[in-house]
Amino acid sequence: MSRVALVTGGTRGIGAAISTALKAAGYKVAANYAGNDEKAKAFEAETGIPVFKWDVSNYQSCAEGIAKVEAALGPIEVLVNNAGITRDGMFHKMTPEQWNEVINTNLNGVFNMTHPIWNGMRERNFGRVINISSINGQKGQMGQANYSAAKAGDLGFTKALAQEGAAKGITVNAICPGYIGTEMVRAIPENVLKDRILPQIPVGRLGEPEEVARCVVFLASDDAGFITGSTISANGGQFFV
Numbered sequence: 001m002s003r004v005a006l007v008t009g010g011t012r013g014i015g016a017a018i019s020t021a022l023k024a025a026g027y028k029v030a031a032n033y034a035g036n037d038e039k040a041k042a043f044e045a046e047t048g049i050p051v052f053k054w055d056v057s058n059y060q061s062c063a064e065g066i067a068k069v070e071a072a073l074g075p076i077e078v079l080v081n082n083a084g085i086t087r088d089g090m091f092h093k094m095t096p097e098q099w100n101e102v103i104n105t106n107l108n109g110v111f112n113m114t115h116p117i118w119n120g121m122r123e124r125n126f127g128r129v130i131n132i133s134s135i136n137g138q139k140g141q142m143g144q145a146n147y148s149a150a151k152a153g154d155l156g157f158t159k160a161l162a163q164e165g166a167a168k169g170i171t172v173n174a175i176c177p178g179y180i181g182t183e184m185v186r187a188i189p190e191n192v193l194k195d196r197i198l199p200q201i202p203v204g205r206l207g208e209p210e211e212v213a214r215c216v217v218f219l220a221s222d223d224a225g226f227i228t229g230s231t232i233s234a235n236g237g238q239f240f241v
């Protein structure tokens with residue numbers, strides 16, 4: 001029986017690559033998204049992966065969305081917390097709304113998604129929770145106090161929950177991507193990418209979404225059962241913890 005995997009923000013960018021790679025590895029995959037129906041429907045038509053719309057920043061919506069996924073595919077055994085947003089700004093200009101939106105999606109969203117699934121994983125004595133954090137949660141980034149705080153919070157959550165899940169066969173790990181060539185990053189002006197960003201990356205290029213997806217497939221596998229509470233940095237050598 002193939003395992004069921006749910007990927008939040010699984011219809012675009014890194015999340016789409018994760019959903020596709022998990023399907024190729026034999027999982028029954030569901031992809032969640034927030035509001036871009038056009039992209040989500042196109043992704044569903046192209047990949048055959050069913051898409052489910054809800055906002056991860058709302059606990060009740062998560063509980064209801066998870067129930068729908070489980071009714072359609074079965075109990076969720078692999079949860080990939082990938083949904084994330086940026087609302088950048090220097091701290092002296094950052095509004096409470098910018099702060100709250102990012103914390104609510106990137107940090108509270110991880111609680112909202114993991115909490116309703118956790119007891120089922122405990123009962124079945126198996127689970128994989130994989131949190132997509134960021135290099136900027138490890139090193140901090142000017143203009144991203146909100147995002148860096150949320151992504152660092154995801155790493156603390158990962159390490160604490162790993163200790164709680166270990167005796168129940170549940171692993172909890174994080175991946176910290178560096179600059180990955182998604183729409184968001186490719187929208188950065190060519191000269192900024194070439195002159196300011198690429199020189200910071202020793203391998204000399206952006207990462208590909210599929211390179212993050214392959215880390216997820218490994219962490220989800222039975223082969224990774226002894227790895228928990230860990231962080232994989234996929235950043236081209238830009239930052240070492």
Ligand SMILES: NC(=O)c1ccc[n+]([C@@H]2O[C@H](COP(=O)([O-])OP(=O)(O)OC[C@H]3O[C@@H](n4cnc5c(N)ncnc54)[C@H](OP(=O)(O)O)[C@@H]3O)[C@@H](O)[C@H]2O)c1
Pocket residue numbers: 008009010011012013014015032033034035036037039054055056057082083084085105132133134135176177178179180181182183184185
């Ligand atoms: N790209 C990078 O270089 C990079 C680097 C480090 C870390 N990351 C992290 O990797 C993850 C994916 O990034 P990405 O660049 O692939 O992002 P992206 O292309 O902007 O895609 C984001 C996905 O998350 C969904 N989403 C956003 N807010 C949501 C919410 N409240 N509820 C449910 N779904 C929501 C979006 O749904 P809609 O399509 O409906 O909007 C979309 O599917 C994020 O956590 C990001 O912080 C990215």
